[in-house]
Amino acid sequence: MQKVMDIKNFSFTYAGAEKPSLKNINMSIYEKKVTALIGPSGCGKSTLLRSLNRIHDLYPGNKYEGEILLKNPENSEMENILEFKKENELINLRQRVGMIFQKPTPFPMSIYDNIAYGLRLMGKKQNLDEKVEEALRGAALWDEVKDRLKDDARGLSGGQQQRLCIARAIAVEPEVLLMDEPTSALDPISTVAIEELVTKLKDKVTIVIVTHNMQQASRVSDYTAYMYLGELIEFGTTEQIFLSPKKKHTADYIAGKFG
Numbered sequence: 001m002q003k004v005m006d007i008k009n010f011s012f013t014y015a016g017a018e019k020p021s022l023k024n025i026n027m028s029i030y031e032k033k034v035t036a037l038i039g040p041s042g043c044g045k046s047t048l049l050r051s052l053n054r055i056h057d058l059y060p061g062n063k064y065e066g067e068i069l070l071k072n073p074e075n076s077e078m079e080n081i082l083e084f085k086k087e088n089e090l091i092n093l094r095q096r097v098g099m100i101f102q103k104p105t106p107f108p109m110s111i112y113d114n115i116a117y118g119l120r121l122m123g124k125k126q127n128l129d130e131k132v133e134e135a136l137r138g139a140a141l142w143d144e145v146k147d148r149l150k151d152d153a154r155g156l157s158g159g160q161q162q163r164l165c166i167a168r169a170i171a172v173e174p175e176v177l178l179m180d181e182p183t184s185a186l187d188p189i190s191t192v193a194i195e196e197l198v199t200k201l202k203d204k205v206t207i208v209i210v211t212h213n214m215q216q217a218s219r220v221s222d223y224t225a226y227m228y229l230g231e232l233i234e235f236g237t238t239e240q241i242f243l244s245p246k247k248k249h250t251a252d253y254i255a256g257k258f259g
């Protein structure tokens, strides 16, 4: 199995906080697989996810220790993203490691421009119509919006907006897609649509997903990381974590005894 990211002895402390929110995390993210981060509220799932594309750095003063390595697709070398310093390195990183948030965040512009925006920014201005269509098809939204591409994206339903955000993210061809509880604001039908999409997308992109919903983790992921109080308690294939966890702590959480 190919690793696309490798997290080594990673600790993270928020600016002004006394204690680290993540302590000595070691785990790998495997290419074209879905990895779920699970654990009770406050255990550090979102903090870890947001470290993977340095989105924390939109606020200054956070402290990173250890390494987060990302495979360079051109030469397969693993590069430490914690060493990226220049603004353009970080912008490029966030294009390579995209992010989908809990609440859909469409830009205040048309459906078409939501997708075209990032492509134009990257100078990918040729065959824009085809690229927009491909991204919307990839996010299973094309049929629903093809006759209203010029309409304001904010007029879409919540589930459609989330798929639009996924289309926007995949349009710039990221290597990894981070999803922070992408269905928590959605109804059950929209949730099923996003879960099916996650399964379909892994042909093209590696996915890391934070979820509170254990059934969701077991349905969509190949690997699962169980976290507690800022530490990684257990990491393994989803089957192993759910059916034969090695640690009692993991077993108790999966059995719903706490959290």
Ligand SMILES: Nc1ncnc2c1ncn2[C@@H]1O[C@H](COP(=O)(O)OP(=O)(O)OP(=O)(O)O)[C@@H](O)[C@H]1O
Residues within 6 Å of the ligand: 014, 015, 017, 021, 039, 040, 041, 042, 043, 044, 045, 046, 047, 048, 212
């Ligand atoms: N901006 C911040 N500044 C300081 N501490 C923070 C900040 N954001 C989160 N924390 C702390 O970091 C720890 C991990 O929080 P995080 O949001 O990553 O947990 P989580 O597992 O994603 O929780 P939830 O499931 O409730 O979203 C918590 O103790 C939290 O209080």
